[in-house]
Amino acid sequence: MTYEEALAYLDEHVNVEKLLAPRTDIPTLERMQRLCAVMGDPQHAAPVVHLTGTNGKGSTAQILTRLLVAQGLSVGTYTSPHLERVNERIARNAVAITDDDLADMIAAIADLEGVAGVRPSYFEALTAAAFRWFADVAVDVVVLEVGLLGRWDATNVADGRVAVVTNVGLDHTEYAGPTLADIAREKAGLVKPDATLVLGETDPELVPSFLAQDPAIAYRRELDFDCLENVLALGGRQLTLKTPTTSYPEVFLPLHGAHQGENAAAALCAAEAFFDTPLAADVVEEGMASVTMPGRFEVLHHQPLVIVDGAHNPSGAASCAEVLDDDFEPVGRRLLVVGLLRGRDPVAVLEALQVDRFEVVVCCAPPSPRAVPAEQTAAAARAAGVDDPMVVPDVAKACDRALGDAGADDALLVTGSLYTVGVARPHLRRVLT
Secondary structure (H helix, E strand, O other): HHHHHHHHHHOOOOOOHHHHOOOOOOOHHHHHHHHHHHHHOOHHHEEEEEEOOOOHHHHHHHHHHHHHHHHOOEEEEEEEOOOOOHHHHHEEEEEEHHHHHHHHHHHHHHHHHHOOOOOOOOOHHHHHHHHHHHOOOOOEEEEEEOOOOOOOHHHHOOOOOEEEEEOOOOOOOOEEEEEHHHHHHHHHOOOOOOOEEEEEEOOOOHHHHHHOOOOOOEEEOOEEEEEEEEEEOOOOOEEEOOOOOEEEEEEEOOOOHHHHHHHHHHHHHHHHHHHOOOOOHHHHHHHHHHOOOOOOOEEEEOEEEEEEEOOHHHHHHHHHHHHHHHOOOOOOOOEEOOOEOEEEEEHHHHHOHHHHOOOOEOOOOOOOEOOEEEHHHHHHHHHHHOOOOOOOOHHHHHHHHHHHOOOOOEEEEOOOHHHHHHHHHHHHHHHHO
């Protein structure tokens, strides 16, 4: 199977990430269990650190990966969704799987469909391919990010030695809800008995859902780990991080936004939990300093300032607005290109983004069956206080329209979905060079 044939195979299988139709059947892990069984259960070949959360799990996974690599381990990392190429989801030591290796893994999954007697979804096929590849290349540890909630996510056939929960917010209510407590119970299904739990959620009404899973140890934000100091630094944040055993002062993290301090604290606590010992200061310094997060408040250009961020729900949008103010404080006009997906209230997302503070708002539609039409996004922008939002459905053309209006002192933000950013990022990098 060639790389192109592998992508075609995936596209022929149901892509729940893109469709996100409300679940009508009884949720089950049976397809993944049967598929993994015929491969010899590769999900058990290496110890796993399993991550879930409404926001921040992607950043936490990348920070944790870099810490484990700095400690000298070979680290497999599985994340979703991707920005530009599906290879990004499966990586070893932060380097994406090659086209040839991905094609080989997908070909193996395709061959096993008949043996297992299942037809996996797009995400299940990729997850199985990741498990197989990590076993083949013999990684020391797998950092595993859920795709959806936790309990019935395809990744949950693995048993996390450490389970990390960044937070709980109202998202994916098509599958779990309508309350935060419902969502917390679904995410808590990730926590296996006798695992170590790193719990970033602090709401006293939600915490019991996670503790009820009977983890061997539970480390809780503010009680056991935290970010004690978090100040703006050139190119990122300067942090003082506390874990159950140690305080790490003056740690530089090259990511924008105060919220990344919380992610760093959770990742560092998870790394200590995995090793059951503190990390050396130079390991923490090296690991944190090497972190990159494409598409998450990523600065692509100065004069004008051009930023892309994959914020896709109200809490993420609020963080995005806060980072723009606190870390950059634009002196000129603010311009916005925004493309949203169904499943969230567009008005709530735009209000959290403080869309009424942007002088230019261009509404587009990301390339997904779940895309909110640009006209509907514009209607939501008007409801959120924007007088005259523009409608340019194509993401790249919307970026061009906004750039054409931007002066040297202005700031252009492209956001609303990782699918929007996935198109905008390579286009902007081409036109801005």
